[in-house]
Amino acid sequence: MGEVEKNERITKAGRLLVAAIDFGTTYSGYAYSFKHDWATVHTNSWPGEHQLSYKAPTALLLNPDKSFKAFGFEAESFYSSLTSEEDDRCKKYYFFRRFKLILKTTLEERVHRNSECSDINGKSVDAMSVFMHCIKYLKSHMLEALNDSKKFETKITDIDFVITVPAIWDDTAKMFMREAAIKAGIPGDQLLFALEPEAASIYCQLMYLEPQNDSSFRVTETDSDAKYMVVDLGGGTADITIHQMQETRTIIELTPASGGLWGGTRIDEDFGAFLNDLFGKQAMTKFQKDSAEDFFDFWQRFEVKKRSFDFKKGTENIHLQVPLELLSTIQTINKEKDINKIIEKSKWKGKGIKFAQKKLHIPTTIMKSIFQATTDEIVNHLKVLVKGVGKGLKIILLVGGFSECSLIQNQVRETFEIKGQCRVIIPNQCGLAVLKGAVYFGHHPDMISERVARYTYGIQIWPKFIQGEHKEAKRDVRGSEDRCKDVFFKFVTKGDRLKAGFIKSHIFRALKSADGDLECGIFISNKENPKYVDEDGCEKLGVLKIDVERGTEVEESLIFGHTELHAKACNCSTKKEYSVTFDLLSEKIKYPAKN
Numbered sequence: 219m220g221e222v223e224k225n226e227r228i229t230k231a232g233r234l235l236v237a238a239i240d241f242g243t244t245y246s247g248y249a250y251s252f253k254h255d256w257a258t259v260h261t262n263s264w265p266g267e268h269q270l271s272y273k274a275p276t277a278l279l280l281n282p283d284k285s286f287k288a289f290g291f292e293a294e295s296f297y298s299s300l301t302s303e304e305d306d307r308c309k310k311y312y313f314f315r316r317f318k319l320i321l322k323t324t325l326e327e328r329v330h331r332n333s334e335c336s337d338i339n340g341k342s343v344d345a346m347s348v349f350m351h352c353i354k355y356l357k358s359h360m361l362e363a364l365n366d367s368k369k370f371e372t373k374i375t376d377i378d379f380v381i382t383v384p385a386i387w388d389d390t391a392k393m394f395m396r397e398a399a400i401k402a403g404i405p406g407d408q409l410l411f412a413l414e415p416e417a418a419s420i421y422c423q424l425m426y427l428e429p430q431n432d433s434s435f436r437v438t439e440t441d442s443d444a445k446y447m448v449v450d451l452g453g454g455t456a457d458i459t460i461h462q463m464q465e466t467r468t469i470i471e472l473t474p475a476s477g478g479l480w481g482g483t484r485i486d487e488d489f490g491a492f493l494n495d496l497f498g499k500q501a502m503t504k505f506q507k508d509s510a511e512d513f514f515d516f517w518q519r520f521e522v523k524k525r526s527f528d529f530k531k532g533t534e535n536i537h538l539q540v541p542l543e544l545l546s547t548i549q550t551i552n553k554e555k556d557i558n559k560i561i562e563k564s565k566w567k568g569k570g571i572k573f574a575q576k577k578l579h580i581p582t583t584i585m586k587s588i589f590q591a592t593t594d595e596i597v598n599h600l601k602v603l604v605k606g607v608g609k610g611l612k613i614i615l616l617v618g619g620f621s622e623c624s625l626i627q628n629q630v631r632e633t634f635e636i637k638g639q640c641r642v643i644i645p646n647q648c649g650l651a652v653l654k655g656a657v658y659f660g661h662h663p664d665m666i667s668e669r670v671a672r673y674t675y676g677i678q679i680w681p682k683f684i685q686g687e688h689k690e691a692k693r694d695v696r697g698s699e700d701r702c703k704d705v706f707f708k709f710v711t712k713g714d715r716l717k718a719g720f721i722k723s724h725i726f727r728a729l730k731s732a733d734g735d736l737e738c739g740i741f742i743s744n745k746e747n748p749k750y751v752d753e754d755g756c757e758k759l760g761v762l763k764i765d766v767e768r769g770t771e772v773e774e775s776l777i778f779g780h781t782e783l784h785a786k787a788c789n790c791s792t793k794k795e796y797s798v799t800f801d802l803l804s805e806k807i808k809y810p811a812k813n
Contacts, residue, residue, distance in 0.1 A: 227424075227467075229256045229661040234376040236660030238412065239356050240273070240653040241381060241395075243318040243483055244453030244521070245619065246290075246352065247273035248360045249653045250377075256661040257427040259654045262363060264291060272650055275518075276453075278352055280312035284343055287311065289355040298511030308510075312337045314348055316483060319454045321345075321391040333394075338506075346398055353381070354402035379404050380660040382652055384450075384457045385413040385475030388672075389742070389759055389783055396782070411781040412656040415448040415459040416666050418617040419469060421655030422448075422645050423665075428654075445472060446613035447603065447640075449596075449630075450652060451620035456480040456596050460607050470668035472607065474713070478599070482620040484592045485524055486517065492588055496564050496571065501544075501551040509543040516541055525622040529586050536585040538578045545576075589625050596626065597633050604639065616644045617651040664718060669779055671714045673742040675759075677774060678751045679707040679726060692750065706741060706748040706756065709776050713746070718779040725773045725790060738762040738774055740785065762787055 229236075237250035249261045264274040274290030279297050281287045288296050293313070300308035317335045333345040357379075364372040381399055383392055392411055400406050450457040456477040461469045494502050506513045519539065527536055545557065552560045557573040570581040604611060614634060616627065621644060635642045645651060659665065683693050683700035694703045709722040728736050740762065741748075744755040751758070764772060764787045771790040776783060788795045 227662060229253050230663060231256070231378050231661050233378045233408070234372070236378045236380060236657050237360055238380040238382065238417075238653055238656035238660060239353060239360075240656060241318065241349075241352065241356075241383075242273065242276055242453050242619075243316055243455070243481060244276060245271070245273035246276045246356060247653055248356050249650075249657050250360065250364070251657050251661070253661075256658070257424070258429055259657050261650065261653070262360070273653075275315065275514075276318065276352070277313070277315040278317075278348060278355075280314075280343065280351070282310040282312075284312060284347065286351045286355065289352060294514045295511070298514060301508065301510040309339055312341055312343055314338070314343075316453070317345075317348060319479065319483075321387060321394060346394070346401065349395065349398035350401040353399050353404070357402055357404060374403065374405070375408075377408065378410070378660050379408055380410045380412050380656045382412050382414050382417055382656045383781075384452075384455050384477070385415050385459055386455065386457055386477045392782055393760075410660060410663060412652075412659040413457075413459075413475065413781055414452070414652045415450040415457045415475065415617075416461075416469075416471075416781075417653075417655030417659050418450050418615070418651040419446075419448045419459070419461050419655070420658045420662070420665050421651045422615055422617070422643075423463070423469070424658050425645065425651075425654070444613070445607060445611045446615060447600070447607075447611060448615045448617065449600065449621065450477075451596070451616065451618040451623075451626065452481045452652075453483050453619065454479065454481040456599070457618075458599070458603065460603065460611070464667065466667065468665055468667035470715070471666065471670050473603065474670045474672045476599070476603070478595065480592050480596050480599075481618075482521070482524065482623075485589055485620075485623075486520070488588045488591065489520065489524075492584075496561060496566055497548045498551055498564075501548045504551060505544050505547045509541070509547070512541040512543040516544065524589075525619070525624075527585060527624060529582060529589075529625045529628070534582060535579040536582055538580065540573070540576060540578050542576075586625065589623070593626050593629050597629050600630065601633070604634065611640050614640055614642045616642065617648045619649040621648050663780075666718065668715055668717050671710050671712055671716055671778065673744065674708060674712040674746060674748060675710045675776060675778070675783070676706050676708040676741055676743070676748070676751075677724065677726075678739045678741060679705050679724075681705055689750075704750045704752050706743065706751045706753075708747070710778055711746050712744065716779040720778045721775050722778065723773050723775040725771055728770050728772060736764045736772075738764065738772075738787070740776070740783075759783075760785075 231253050235250050235252045237248060239248050240246060247262060249259050251259045261272050264271045275294060277293040278289055279287040279293035297308065297311065297313045300311060314335055314337050320333065320335060334342040335345045335348045336342050361372060381395060383395055396406070396409065399409055445460055445462045447458065447460050457475060458477045459475045460472045462472055463469055523538065548557065548560060549555050554560050561571050561573065569584060571584065572579045614630060616630065627644060631642045634640050680694070680701040680703055683702045688702040692702045692704055694701045707724060710716065738761060739751065740759045741751045741756055742759045748756050762774060762785050773788045773790055775786050777785070786795060
């Protein structure tokens with residue numbers, strides 16, 4: 219059956235292979251598969267400190283002149299060697315890690331080309347450059363790996379690229395990533411974006427086709443009414459969607475993507491705060507500054523252990539090895555050699571925390587409390603979604619690296635599975651579900667056949683002014699006519715279900731006073747029925763630039779249902795389609811002031 223369906227699902231890729239780049243908060247990597255054997259996905263193995271890894275740390279090191287120096291484990295290793303030297307040479311370099319979340323924006327916080335990233339020492343570099351260097355490195359590393367393993371040369375023109383992005387990101391963040399990818403040398407017409415939970419959903423539906431994968435999850439055609447939830451728990455975010463399989467063997471989205479900053483780094487932050495309270499913030503800061511190699515090693519070990527902590531009843535303590543350099547720093551800063559005496563002077567006095575045999579012994583109840591705030595937010599959000607979707611939700615899929623955490627798995631199971639609401643499934647290699655699913659998405663971009671609009675989309679129009687209906691302040695005299703300015707003309711309403719490729723058009727007449735470029739604003743709103751483009755909840759998303767004569771009728775169209783919004787314009791008189799730029803990041807865009 220698997221081989222039959224693989225043959226029936228003919229790849230839509232137009233080039234030799236599809237390559238996906240999963241740009242994560244904590245770890246990043248790439249994977250690819252060839253057109254002739256699209257179900258066989260190849261991943262790279264990165265040599266880490268303790269074991270091979272399918273992903274590398276999202277860490278970037280730039281030279282003092284801001285040129286590229288290293289990425290991933292190499293970046294951490296080189297920066298560590300710099301910090302071990304007695305001079306301050308390391309301060310001249312720029313070291314970045316876990317910076318992806320600067321693109322998590324709201325409507326009020328636009329992402330621009332001139333946004334900046336701060337490195338580990340507080341020095342800033344423009345964000346576009348930081349993201350570009352990372353994507354360029356992953357692209358180049360993949361091309362080298364391909365050409366080392368094949369007898370023929372693979373060129374950039376042979377590849378359809380897919381880059382993963384959280385579904386909860388807004389459109390400007392996606393456009394920011396698009397420009398960074400283009401600057402990194404990926405041609406725009408060879409680039410797709412895959413929404414992370416959608417990619418995971420596609421992988422879980424098709425992973426049984428992959429050789430040597432005996433995973434059994436699959437919503438079959440006979441279960442086409444079944445709804446399932448994809449919970450993608452990554453390093454930075456929890457990204458959640460609800461899907462339904464159709465008889466056409468495509469997937470539709472039932473609710474807009476939702477989630478929050480409830481990823482694995484939230485646990486790191488809370489555990490870091492715990493260590494600050496236990497040993498003193500000054501000691502932990504000095505450890506990071508002076509012993510970078512041990513600092514990175516400590517947190518890499520914690521990254522592995524936090525996914526496998528045993529929180530079952532009867533497990534008295536969680537044991538963590540403490541690096542010698544950290545012990546020495548704690549003793550020096552606190553002027554005390556006995557670590558247990560330092561603990562007894564902290565706010566955690568009498569809580570059962572002990573240091574023995576080079577390990578910190580933390581009561582399971584305390585470690586569980588460090589995880590609890592994040593897990594509670596995830597589970598409480600899932601409860602709201604499950605209640606809202608109604609009957610028919612049969613499965614909750616946990617994917618992403620952080621979904622390997624046993625506490626989250628147990629809490630989700632106890633909340634939903636034990637009560638008989640639905641079955642909780644953690645697929646094999648759940649940490650690679652997004653990456654491999656993005657490769658499948660590149661071969662089958664039409665597998666997601668319907669999505670839900672996260673915003674109300676529209677354009678700005680100037681209709682005839684109607685007394686009593688329009689605000690007097692919006693009256694604008696144009697020749698012999700009174701027009702109403704800033705009116706929001708709605709194309710799509712928030713919550714609308716949109717089939718992939720859905721087109722909505724509107725014909726308007728240019729009212730400008732001279733011939734030349736006409737900039738048509740495209741707006742989004744959190745409201746279902748906004749009236750004006752400058753009211754609360756509305757923002758200018760971008761512009762369509764059109765070269766027209768005065769008074770020309772123009773048909774403006776927005777194309778919905780894909781992972782990005784597309785736009786075009788046509789001169790109604792000449793029937794000529796104009797080549798327009800949909801620029802969401804232009805510094806010329808003036809966002810409306812809040813009332």
